[in-house]
Structure formats: structure tokens, C-alpha cells
Amino acid sequence: MSMSTLLAIMGLLLSAIPAATFLRNLPLFLFQPCKANHAGNVKVSVLIPARNEEESITECVESVLKSRNVEIEVVVLDDHSADATADRVAEIAASDSRVRCVNGKPLPENWNGKQYACYQLAAEAGFHWLLFLDADVRLSDTAVSNLVQRMQRTNVALLSSFPHQETGTILEKLLIPLMHYVLLGFLPFARMRMSKSPAYAAGCGQLFLTKKGDYKSAGTHEAIRSSRHDGLKLPRIYRKANLATDVIDGSDLARCRMYRSGGEVIRGLLKNATEGIASPVLIVPFSMLFIGANVVPIVALVLAIIAKSTLGIVVATAAVFVSLLPRVMAARSLKQPWIGVVLHSLSIVIFIAIQWIALAQQLIGRRTAWRGRVS
Incomplete structure (x- = not known):
């Protein structure tokens, strides 16, 4: 079995976790x-x-x-x-x-x-x-x-x-x-x-x-x-x-x-990230799960196309569909922007990067200021 197919299977399995939970919860x-x-x-x-x-x-x-x-x-x-x-x-x-x-x-x-x-x-x-x-x-x-x-x-x-x-x-x-x-x-x-x-x-x-x-x-x-x-x-x-x-x-x-701006979004996510996913205990498993479920399927699909692996392409395509399913449902039911569906993998990469930046700031004793305060 090719590497692209193995990656596609991993991406499919991991993306199924949030997708199934989202379907039950919505x-x-x-x-x-x-x-x-x-x-x-x-x-x-x-x-x-x-x-x-x-x-x-x-x-x-x-x-x-x-x-x-x-x-x-x-x-x-x-x-x-x-x-x-x-x-x-x-x-x-x-x-x-x-x-x-x-x-x-x-x-x-x-x-x-x-x-x-x-x-x-x-x-x-x-x-x-x-x-x-x-x-x-x-x-x-x-x-x-x-x-x-x-x-x-x-x-x-x-x-x-x-x-x-x-x-x-x-x-x-x-x-x-x-x-x-x-x-x-x-x-x-x-x-x-x-x-x-x-x-x-x-x-x-x-x-x-x-x-x-x-x-x-x-x-x-x-x-x-x-x-x-x-x-x-x-x-x-x-x-x-x-x-x-x-x-x-x-x-x-x-x-x-x-x-109301990209800068505010970044600062807003940074200011309380370490009390959520960016905690030292959660950040590694969540990063692996988020990347595995939402970025790996895209990577696997590209590799499968390059390798001309029919099985890899089929499995990777399914993984991409499953990974996007929660964003599709949210866009329809919660009236969220469709560009977030199209660029979902990019969203995840940026989001995870922010979590790691927040953790690094915490480790060096730095806090993100919000409305003129750091508390």
C-alpha cells in the first residue's frame, strides 16, 4: 500500500471523529x-x-x-x-x-x-x-x-x-x-x-x-x-x-x-488560548488531531494524484469530503461564510499556529494586551 493511501486512510479515520460528533450535536x-x-x-x-x-x-x-x-x-x-x-x-x-x-x-x-x-x-x-x-x-x-x-x-x-x-x-x-x-x-x-x-x-x-x-x-x-x-x-x-x-x-x-480586523482576530484568539486548547496538556494531542483530520486529507490527495494511485485518490477524496462536512453543515445551518468551507484546511493551520504562539508567549511570561490591559 502506497504512502499516499496510508495517509488518506489516517486522514479519513481522524476526520470521521469531529464529523460524526458534529452530526450528532447539531x-x-x-x-x-x-x-x-x-x-x-x-x-x-x-x-x-x-x-x-x-x-x-x-x-x-x-x-x-x-x-x-x-x-x-x-x-x-x-x-x-x-x-x-x-x-x-x-x-x-x-x-x-x-x-x-x-x-x-x-x-x-x-x-x-x-x-x-x-x-x-x-x-x-x-x-x-x-x-x-x-x-x-x-x-x-x-x-x-x-x-x-x-x-x-x-x-x-x-x-x-x-x-x-x-x-x-x-x-x-x-x-x-x-x-x-x-x-x-x-x-x-x-x-x-x-x-x-x-x-x-x-x-x-x-x-x-x-x-x-x-x-x-x-x-x-x-x-x-x-x-x-x-x-x-x-x-x-x-x-x-x-x-x-x-x-x-x-x-x-x-x-x-x-x-473588526485581522489583527483583532489574532489578538482575540491569543488572549485566552492558554485556558483552552493551548494548554501544555492539550495542545499536542489537539494539534495532531486537527492537522490529521483537516490537513492530511488534502496532502494525501495531492500525493495520490502525483503517484497516480487510484485507491489513494478515492480514499483521500472521501477523507477531504468528511473533513469538510462539519463546515458545510455549519455554513448551511448557522449561516457561516462559504469561503471558510473552501479554505478550511488553511483555517486549521492558522488556528493551530495561533495556539502554539499563545503557549510560547505564556512560557516566556508574555500576555496579549486587550483593550489596553493585560489582565
């Missing part, structure tokens, strides 16, 4: 908003940490204020912004009593800026339900009531939702959709929902819904005070407290453009 992840949308007499505090968000905070707050079938208050924490973030919120608050802007306290030692902002916001909340929301997220008018109903129906303590990810630059289109590839390709959703084990913790830091009592029982954001990765770490502390968590698709509930 129906469980997708969420259909309720037609009869009534969450009952529910009051929700929408809590928005904001640091230098002058360009996005107005649209974010105004989208929340359009929420139907729930009573809301909006509390924005101005985290020592150097721009007019606080002024924009004050303008809205002047005409809508549901909106408040509070000034953030100085950042204590060993705290991450966002975690401390959320911790302060929770203390300011006047209602029992807490919705932590990033300033670059825009909600639909039924998003809050739909999320509340989902929590009421499933009885989870922490619900996270992935907004539709808007992308502009080529790096955004290639790399941002990989969050779904990693989540749906490697986390067994059925087992996650049957278990409260911290090993199955997952979420999206852009949007979290919980109740004040459960939030306190889990330890609040103080329990993850030094972390940059609340999408992973907040669900984990809930599960450590024996509280159930869940994560769902929010494509029809919210939208978000996380980054």
Missing part, C-alpha cells in the same frame, strides 16, 4: 424560538460591561430596550473608558428610566477586567434574573423571553447562547466559525446535558443567563477572577457547584461582530 444545539412567546411575570437585569465601547454601546442598549414579554432593566458598567461610552449611555438613560450607567471601581490585583466588571454589575442588579451581555451583541426583541423560557423548561442554572457571528475580513471568515467546529465537533452534547461534570463545561462569553441565587451558589465571577475565558470558566464553576449548564445556538436571537 440538532441538539440548534434552537427554534417559541411562537407563543410568554415568559410569565419575569424581570431581568441585563448587565453590560463596557470599556471603550462608544461605537457599539448605543445599538446594544437600544436592542435590549426593544425586548418584549419580559420586564427589564439595563445596567451598563463603564470600565474606565477613554472614549464617550458613558456619555452614550447617559443619553439613553435620560429618556428611559430602565437604563443606568455605573462607574467601575479601580481594578484590584489578580482580577481580570471583564470578570470584575461583571462582578460589580451583579451587585447592582435589581432583579432576580441576570443576563450578562457583551456590548457588541445585538438582541432580537424576543431573545430575552425565549432564553428565559428555555431555562424554565430545562431547569438549568446557567444558559449560554452563541449569537450569529457577523464577519467582515478574510481572517474573521476563516477563524471565527472554528468556535462552532471545536464546540460541536468535540463536545458530546447529549452527555453534557445528562451530566454536571466540569469536564463538559462550555459556553459563549458573549451571553449568559442565570438567576441571582444560582450565581451566588456558584461563587460569582470572583471564582474566576483572574481568567480571561469566561465562556469556559463560568460554566465550570457552576458545574463544580453541582449546577446544570447548557449552551445553545442563538442565531435567531442575537447577532454579534466580535472583531
Whole structure:
């Protein structure tokens, strides 16, 4: 058997792992908003940490204020912004009593800026339900009531939702959709929902819904005070407290453009990579699996064509198809860019390179700055 055929078989076997998991997970992840949308007499505090968000905070707050079938208050924490973030919120608050802007306290030692902002916001909340929301997220008018109903129906303590990810630059289109590839390709959703084990913790830091009592029982954001990765770490502390968590698709509930340039994408992925795949324990096996499942099939196909190996070409073609299947499904169901499907192997190479750079930075004691902070 030729080398190209052996590589093709290896690529096929490895690509089948995330592809099969993605196929099982996608129906469980997708969420259909309720037609009869009534969450009952529910009051929700929408809590928005904001640091230098002058360009996005107005649209974010105004989208929340359009929420139907729930009573809301909006509390924005101005985290020592150097721009007019606080002024924009004050303008809205002047005409809508549901909106408040509070000034953030100085950042204590060993705290991450966002975690401390959320911790302060929770203390300011006047209602029992807490919705932590990033300033670059825009909600639909039924998003809050739909999320509340989902929590009421499933009885989870922490619900996270992935907004539709808007992308502009080529790096955004290639790399941002990989969050779904990693989540749906490697986390067994059925087992996650049957278990409260911290090993199955997952979420999206852009949007979290919980109740004040459960939030306190889990330890609040103080329990993850030094972390940059609340999408992973907040669900984990809930599960450590024996509280159930869940994560769902929010494509029809919210939208978000996380980054606005290629440089922001790189820095954004670098800043919390070592708390995920780029940890010393995970980076080698994940690199081998990602490259084996998504790059090796392409290499095997090229080698098989050069060697004119019919068997190698057939197996490698199958491996390429299987490796692309998760991105095809995501492009169709989650409205992700099709260029990410075409250049999927390149996306993986760039993504893995970023993980190794992040690990190298950690080893030399360097941290990526974000919004003027390294914490």
C-alpha cells in the first residue's frame, strides 16, 4: 500500500471523529424560538460591561430596550473608558428610566477586567434574573423571553447562547466559525446535558443567563477572577457547584461582530488560548488531531494524484469530503461564510499556529494586551 493511501486512510479515520460528533450535536444545539412567546411575570437585569465601547454601546442598549414579554432593566458598567461610552449611555438613560450607567471601581490585583466588571454589575442588579451581555451583541426583541423560557423548561442554572457571528475580513471568515467546529465537533452534547461534570463545561462569553441565587451558589465571577475565558470558566464553576449548564445556538436571537480586523482576530484568539486548547496538556494531542483530520486529507490527495494511485485518490477524496462536512453543515445551518468551507484546511493551520504562539508567549511570561490591559 502506497504512502499516499496510508495517509488518506489516517486522514479519513481522524476526520470521521469531529464529523460524526458534529452530526450528532447539531440538532441538539440548534434552537427554534417559541411562537407563543410568554415568559410569565419575569424581570431581568441585563448587565453590560463596557470599556471603550462608544461605537457599539448605543445599538446594544437600544436592542435590549426593544425586548418584549419580559420586564427589564439595563445596567451598563463603564470600565474606565477613554472614549464617550458613558456619555452614550447617559443619553439613553435620560429618556428611559430602565437604563443606568455605573462607574467601575479601580481594578484590584489578580482580577481580570471583564470578570470584575461583571462582578460589580451583579451587585447592582435589581432583579432576580441576570443576563450578562457583551456590548457588541445585538438582541432580537424576543431573545430575552425565549432564553428565559428555555431555562424554565430545562431547569438549568446557567444558559449560554452563541449569537450569529457577523464577519467582515478574510481572517474573521476563516477563524471565527472554528468556535462552532471545536464546540460541536468535540463536545458530546447529549452527555453534557445528562451530566454536571466540569469536564463538559462550555459556553459563549458573549451571553449568559442565570438567576441571582444560582450565581451566588456558584461563587460569582470572583471564582474566576483572574481568567480571561469566561465562556469556559463560568460554566465550570457552576458545574463544580453541582449546577446544570447548557449552551445553545442563538442565531435567531442575537447577532454579534466580535472583531473588526485581522489583527483583532489574532489578538482575540491569543488572549485566552492558554485556558483552552493551548494548554501544555492539550495542545499536542489537539494539534495532531486537527492537522490529521483537516490537513492530511488534502496532502494525501495531492500525493495520490502525483503517484497516480487510484485507491489513494478515492480514499483521500472521501477523507477531504468528511473533513469538510462539519463546515458545510455549519455554513448551511448557522449561516457561516462559504469561503471558510473552501479554505478550511488553511483555517486549521492558522488556528493551530495561533495556539502554539499563545503557549510560547505564556512560557516566556508574555500576555496579549486587550483593550489596553493585560489582565
